[in-house]
Amino acid sequence: MGFLEELKAGRVSEDIKELAAEGAIPLSPREQFEVLAILLKDPSGKIADKAFNTLISLPSSTIKSYLRSREASQDLLHSYAEWALEERDYPIIETIVRNPSVKDETLLFLGENGDERITELVASNQVRVMSNPDLIKALLNNPSSPVRVRALMEEWKRLYYSTGEEKAVKQVESMLEELEELEELEEIEELEEVLEGGEPTERNIYTLTWNEIKNLPIPAKVKLALMGSKMHRAILIRDNNKIVVDAVLESPKLTENEIAIYAKMKSLPQDVIRKIASSREWTKHYSVLLNLVRNPKTPLPIAISFLSRLRKRDLMEIARSREVPDPVRREAQKILTRKEKQKKI
Numbered sequence: 584m585g586f587l588e589e590l591k592a593g594r595v596s597e598d599i600k601e602l603a604a605e606g607a608i609p610l611s612p613r614e615q616f617e618v619l620a621i622l623l624k625d626p627s628g629k630i631a632d633k634a635f636n637t638l639i640s641l642p643s644s645t646i647k648s649y650l651r652s653r654e655a656s657q658d659l660l661h662s663y664a665e666w667a668l669e670e671r672d673y674p675i676i677e678t679i680v681r682n683p684s685v686k687d688e689t690l691l692f693l694g695e696n697g698d699e700r701i702t703e704l705v706a707s708n709q710v711r712v713m714s715n716p717d718l719i720k721a722l723l724n725n726p727s728s729p730v731r732v733r734a735l736m737e738e739w740k741r742l743y744y745s746t747g748e749e750k751a752v753k754q755v756e757s758m759l760e761e762l763e764e765l766e767e768l769e770e771i772e773e774l775e776e777v778l779e780g781g782e783p784t785e786r787n788i789y790t791l792t793w794n795e796i797k798n799l800p801i802p803a804k805v806k807l808a809l810m811g812s813k814m815h816r817a818i819l820i821r822d823n824n825k826i827v828v829d830a831v832l833e834s835p836k837l838t839e840n841e842i843a844i845y846a847k848m849k850s851l852p853q854d855v856i857r858k859i860a861s862s863r864e865w866t867k868h869y870s871v872l873l874n875l876v877r878n879p880k881t882p883l884p885i886a887i888s889f890l891s892r893l894r895k896r897d898l899m900e901i902a903r904s905r906e907v908p909d910p911v912r913r914e915a916q917k918i919l920t921r922k923e924k925q926k927k928i
Contacts, residue, residue, distance in 0.1 A: 597627065604637060616649050663675060664689050671698070691717060691721055702728040709829070710830045710833050713743065714805040714809055715806075801826065804824070808830035816841065846871045856880045859871070860889075861885070887910065898918060
């Protein structure tokens, strides 16, 4: 059992915890952040203070790399937000605001207390602001919000929260709270069927019907896209509204399997495929990469650039396939030919 597991199990002495809080225990960067997140809540104020001091003394590049991750601790995101607000560390705040996993409470804290530049950063996260009427109000009520941010919030309030939409958002939030303790039952086969235009079974969309989801106001769709189930996202990824689709792709609950399925769906709009293909976070997964190359809707320069990262057997398949664009197939054949020549040298 590693140190992190021992700490979680409560089997680490105070002296060792103090060393860990000082960053003196050899750990991977990710483990170190997780350990420090735990120690921030330690009953001993001394240990908690040392953990905090270690967190803020880490190199900025290391901090930002962690804060960009979807796996970043929500509590650490909030702690760094509080510190960065005080220090006016705008690059750190921007990284936090753009993390799909950041809590609404953190964005609300920044929206209520930020200066002109910070309120602009918060307002730039259109998906999250759209789904949270309280955040719109916070940005409107913050005297530091510049005129352009206030004007934008007034416009969104008029467009999206003028005829009962806030009630719909609250209803979706209540439904999602009820779902938190339920195990999701979706099967991959049904998820693909829904993406191709089929209707999900009732058990997979819970308390909203297919038509109710499609007819929700935009803010409620955004909230459902961010925090709903896989089947909710499978429905909303094909929505006509770009903000709703962006919310699906920015959901902190989105999985590699879902993205891999989206990446191979020829029925999805090209803009969705392009956005997936442009994400380093998703294209580091081989299944996503391969499905993008196979999908004719992937922009040609991007699909061709991915070929060099494919395994030989998959390159051979692409080189023979009549379902991929000719330039992709020809480039795959060239890469295979070059590899064969190199083997003979």
